[in-house]
Amino acid sequence: DIVMTQTPLSSPVTLGQPASISCRSSQSLVHSDGNTYLSWLQQRPGQPPRLLIYKISNRFSGVPDRFSGSGAGTDFTLKISRVEAEDVGVYYCMQATQIPTFGQGTKVEIK
Amino acid sequence: QVQLQESGPGLVKPSQTLSLTCTVSGGSISSGGYYWSWIRQHPGKGLEWIGYIYYSGSTYYNPSLKSRVTISVDTSKNQFSLKLSSVTAADTAVYYCARLGPELDFDYWGQGTLVTVSS
Numbered sequence: 001d002i003v004m005t006q007t008p009l010s011s012p013v014t015l016g017q018p019a020s021i022s023c024r025s026s027q028s029l030v031h032s033d034g035n036t037y038l039s040w041l042q043q044r045p046g047q048p049p050r051l052l053i054y055k056i057s058n059r060f061s062g063v064p065d066r067f068s069g070s071g072a073g074t075d076f077t078l079k080i081s082r083v084e085a086e087d088v089g090v091y092y093c094m095q096a097t098q099i100p101t102f103g104q105g106t107k108v109e110i111k
Numbered sequence: 112q113v114q115l116q117e118s119g120p121g122l123v124k125p126s127q128t129l130s131l132t133c134t135v136s137g138g139s140i141s142s143g144g145y146y147w148s149w150i151r152q153h154p155g156k157g158l159e160w161i162g163y164i165y166y167s168g169s170t171y172y173n174p175s176l177k178s179r180v181t182i183s184v185d186t187s188k189n190q191f192s193l194k195l196s197s198v199t200a201a202d203t204a205v206y207y208c209a210r211l212g213p214e215l216d217f218d219y220w221g222q223g224t225l226v227t228v229s230s
Binding site: 001035037039041048049050051054055058060092094096097099100101102103104105 | 157158159160171173174207211212214215216217218219220221222223
């Protein structure tokens with residue numbers, strides 16, 4: 001299985017300031033079809049996960065443009081340009097290039 | 112908008128079979144193009160993919176659970192189901208159903224249902 005490792009595991013952020021989460025995969029996520037199936041999910045407290053970003057950098061419908069994704073190969077990043085109170089929660093990276101696996105999650109909280 | 116809703120017992124005894132159903136609304140399972148999935152989350156922990164099914168009945172399971180998992184689909188009811196046999200306390204988790212889209216992302220999720228394994 002592909003192991004997904006996120007850093008940091010916890011990220012205290014001041015409202016209005018940026019936040020960044022890294023995700024590294026144990027092997028390349030480039031699929032044989034040329035796509036990279038790396039997505040990011042947000043899980044607010046008491047809620048199911050919600051898709052934010054798919055295929056590295058594509059925002060899902062309704063996701064604010066303060067969320068952005070980047071990366072390639074084995075290294076990926078989720079950035080929040082200006083953290084808002086509603087962004088508190090746990091963020092997961094996920095790969096589906098092989099059988100789906102998730103990162104361990106990064107908790108974003110307000111300082 | 113597609114909506115998914117899990118249903119089933121919240122308490123299962125050890126060694127028995129966990130059974131859950133996911134009802135899909137706002138879209139037809141039979142329309143194709145999507146894989147209908149089960150994912151679980153142990154209390155306070157991360158996410159684990161269990162498996163998924165295509166409307167045709169083709170299934171794909173996590174190798175770590177494959178010997179105990181069966182996922183089936185009932186297109187007439189727009190539902191798909193999970194059976195997990197020989198459960199132990201380690202199977203206590205919130206179970207989610209979700210849709211895997213063409214971009215291989217889980218784009219819609221149910222609210223989740225907590226299943227506790229205890230005598």
